[in-house]
Amino acid sequence: MALVMRKHSFFTSHLSEAQETYFQHLRFTTVLSARIFVVFLLLILHGIFPFWLTRAASDRIKVINKTLQERVKRIEFFHSDYHSSI
Numbered sequence: 001m002a003l004v005m006r007k008h009s010f011f012t013s014h015l016s017e018a019q020e021t022y023f024q025h026l027r028f029t030t031v032l033s034a035r036i037f038v039v040f041l042l043l044i045l046h047g048i049f050p051f052w053l054t055r056a057a058s059d060r061i062k063v064i065n066k067t068l069q070e071r072v073k074r075i076e077f078f079h080s081d082y083h084s085s086i
Contacts, residue, residue, distance in 0.1 A: 019078050028071075035064055 015025055042057040 018075060035060065
């Protein structure tokens with residue numbers, strides 16, 4: 001029984017930190033992976049044809065970074081002393 005509880009805790013601790021269900025987290029990571037894959041393709045094309053897509057990848061990286069920074073702020077707010085004292 002203790003082994004089952006530890007596996008459950010191990011499996012759910014990150015989800016709890018992120019304040020997401022399993023499927024919310026799966027959706028977020030799937031969408032993020034797809035966005036990163038698009039950036040990968042854009043960079044390959046830009047590497048082959050340097051005159052194409054000169055800002056496409058960097059613009060998308062900025063959007064991805066903004067999304068991740070907002071996510072970190074949301075998680076930090078949830079775990080902050082201020083929030084827990086409300």
